[in-house]
Amino acid sequence: MKAVVCKQFGPPETLTIEELPSPKPAAGQVVVSVKAASLNFPDTLIIQDKYQMKPSLPFTPGSEMAGVVKEVGEGVTRLKPGDPVLGVIGYGAFAQECVAAAERLVPIPAGMDFNTAAAFLMTYGTSHHALRHRAASRPGETLLVLGAAGGVGLAAVEIGKVLGLRVIACASSDDKLALCRQHGADEGINYSREDLRARIKELTVGQGVDVIYDAVGGAYTEPALRSSTWRARLLVIGFAAGDIPRIPLNLPLLMERDIIGVHWGAWIGRAPEEFQAAVAELGAWFRKGRIRPHVSQVYPLTQVSEAMHAMLQRRVTGKAVIAIPD
Helix, strand or coil: EEEEEEECCHHHHCCCEECCCCCCCCCCCCEEEEEEEEEEEEEHHHHHCCCCCCCCCCCCCCEEEEEEEEEEECCCCCCCCCCCEECCCCCCCCCCCEEHHHHHHHCCCCCCCCHHHHHHHHHHHHHHHHHHHHHHCCCCCCEEEEEEHHHHHHHHHHHHHHHEEEEEEECHHHHHHHHHCCCCCCCCCCCCCCCCHHHHHHCCCCCCCEEEECCCCCHHHHHHHCEEEEEEEEEEECCCCCCCCCCCCCCHHHHCEEEEECCCHHHHHHHHHHHHHHHHHHHHHHCCCCCCCEEEEEEEEEHHHHHHHHHCCCCCEEEEEEEEEC
């Protein structure tokens, strides 16, 4: 089978495409014939040894995929060969075949194609967990989404609207904000040319926002937190800007604000029943047309490096997908 291989940690151009033996499932595992795999920001970090997950070299990157079950290991009864599935597997997805723990795979919702399925679970799962479980968002609250045109950000915009929130999208260009409005955002802030705090104050008539969804970090986190209201919640999703912010602790103290970590991958393992319920709810929303995954670019397997550079250069809106050849 063909697979992308990381033999040494470094930038995307160090990746190679090679012929590897087909994997075999151990007990509790499933081999999937991959049809499509999506690109997520951690994929660009893991190949540079900048991510908390540190696989041994050589390895195949790619954390999220959709395909068809090829073979199941001992003890797997929920899935069978021929079942269409999607899943988040950590690494190994940028290949014609991959092996995954059975509990990491879920059936593809009816009516969803492979490209959309590959782009679905991580972004929508993360944003659903953040807004539904961690923030306990309530209808009528105001949600500020930093990095709103990215994969998790756009999912947060849509899920925020499903949950009855007023959504203010923040992005670095007017084109990206236009996309956010197409997916339900009520207001937009272009933080490349507008003062973030001044615009939040204007849009909330001085009241501030209730929930901040922050997948960006860097210089944007503190002004957003300063622009939040009494008992606001700051959801820490990630640090796409590259810098981990250092927050003065008087900010949560003075307004009884909460700073809440969101680690969707760890939550899956600790709360499998909640995870399955969340997936079911997301699938129902998709079937009703309430959420619409946005795949902005599809790359062939031979252009994984180009896809990663596009993500690192902030040229990807929604999700980029890698089409896997048969």
